[in-house]
Amino acid sequence: MEKIVKKPIVFIKSYGCAFNRFCSERLKNSLVDYFFVYNQSFGSDRNFFRNKKEEKIASEAEYLVIFACPITRYLEKMSADFISNIAKSNKNARIIITGCSLSHPETLLKNKQENKNISFLTDKEMQAFFKKNRGTAIKENYFINDAPRIGTLLIKIGCDNYCSYCICPHINKIKNVSLSEIKKEIKNIQKERFESIEFAGSCVGDWINPKNKKFKFADLVEFILLKTDLKIVNLELYPTDFTDNLIRLLANNKISKDISIPIQSGSDRVLRLMGRKYDKAILKKILDNLFRSVSELQLTTDIIIGFPGETKNDLLETLDFLKSFEFYRIDVYRYSNIKKLEKEIFGNSVDYFSEIIKDKKYKEINKAINLTSA
Ligand code: SF4
Numbered sequence: 318m319e320k321i322v323k324k325p326i327v328f329i330k331s332y333g334c335a336f337n338r339f340c341s342e343r344l345k346n347s348l349v350d351y352f353f354v355y356n357q358s359f360g361s362d363r364n365f366f367r368n369k370k371e372e373k374i375a376s377e378a379e380y381l382v383i384f385a386c387p388i389t390r391y392l393e394k395m396s397a398d399f400i401s402n403i404a405k406s407n408k409n410a411r412i413i414i415t416g417c418s419l420s421h422p423e424t425l426l427k428n429k430q431e432n433k434n435i436s437f438l439t440d441k442e443m444q445a446f447f448k449k450n451r452g453t454a455i456k457e458n459y460f461i462n463d464a465p466r467i468g469t470l471l472i473k474i475g476c477d478n479y480c481s482y483c484i485c486p487h488i489n490k491i492k493n494v495s496l497s498e499i500k501k502e503i504k505n506i507q508k509e510r511f512e513s514i515e516f517a518g519s520c521v522g523d524w525i526n527p528k529n530k531k532f533k534f535a536d537l538v539e540f541i542l543l544k545t546d547l548k549i550v551n552l553e554l555y556p557t558d559f560t561d562n563l564i565r566l567l568a569n570n571k572i573s574k575d576i577s578i579p580i581q582s583g584s585d586r587v588l589r590l591m592g593r594k595y596d597k598a599i600l601k602k603i604l605d606n607l608f609r610s611v612s613e614l615q616l617t618t619d620i621i622i623g624f625p626g627e628t629k630n631d632l633l634e635t636l637d638f639l640k641s642f643e644f645y646r647i648d649v650y651r652y653s654n655i656k657k658l659e660k661e662i663f664g665n666s667v668d669y670f671s672e673i674i675k676d677k678k679y680k681e682i683n684k685a686i687n688l689t690s691a
Pocket of ligand 1: 476485
């Protein structure tokens with residue numbers, strides 16, 4: 318007779334973009350027959366856990382898988398802090414670091430040196446690892462897996478925008494998934510009874526069907542709206558990918574109005590230094606169109622402060638620009654949190670920010686500002 322054992326627990330956490338979330342969901346689906354898998358990969362960015370239950374599952378897990386992201390020092394630091402914290406509260410767990418950080422693991426290597434239970438594994442190595450360790454598990458755990466269920470639809474890998482501060486274009490070559498493959502994946506997502514989907518990949522807004530280049534991202538969105546019962550959530554696009562055609566579709570009630578447009582700066586000079594492919598005038602046109610066309614819009618944006626060469630005037634220009642729109646949330650990232658470098662290279666622009674933001678003139682946008690990495 319087969320021995321009845323508790324399914325070993327795998328706790329997954331992913332940082333960064335929807336591509337890591339897509340990979341974490343794919344890993345979960347490949348393990349659920351043999352493990353109790355809790356995929357905490359939606360939201361809860363700055364907190365390690367959303368509630369006590371999640372904390373308990375992680376503290377009892379046999380395996381902890383972290384999809385880490387190297388795109389900013391802030392995200393790297395969050396992954397590193399999470400790993401240090403969980404390694405203390407769950408000393409027996411095997412901790413696996415994977416995701417995009419495998420290509421630039423320098424920061425996270427420190428965690429590995431401090432803990433012999435930590436390994437860096439690629440997707441393939443991870444599959445082999447879990448195959449070897451799955452055992453004969455036939456009894457359910459007492460936890461209920463009620464993490465939010467959003468299907469992730471991978472449509473594109475890589476980005477060729479080459480923003481001067483971003484590593485993405487140097488990691489992956491561009492691959493647009495074909496419409497026929499996407500349709501197959503949508504069917505799988507529907508079979509799994511997901512109610513919502515999010516697009517996964519870097520800069521998904523410039524996706525095109527490689528087999529028919531006239532079929533673009535807005536056409537794909539329209540196809541999903543017309544031919545499926547899925548809601549589209551967590552839409553985040555490069556500013557110029559908000560085309561008139563797409564903005565027209567965003568008013569549809571099957572698209573969540575919590576939408577993100579990472580503008581990064583409101584100074585033309587800094588935008589040029591960052592290698593962004595738009596200026597303030599273009600941004601204004603897009604934002605005016607979005608606010609005019611999409612009622613109940615909850616538009617969020619990201620701003621980088623302390624970019625090399627940014628002056629106090631640039632920062633004031635950015636804040637004045639932000640002030641002219643009703644952003645729901647403004648996530649502010651400092652370019653680097655390495656104090657010495659900041660002083661030597663970036664001057665005092667981060668200090669300007671803390672000072673300027675106290676000004677009554679910015680009272681209204683103050684409410685929306687979320688200083689994520691200070
Ligand atoms: S648009 Fe810029 S920041 Fe975004 S993934 Fe591409 S290169 Fe990186």
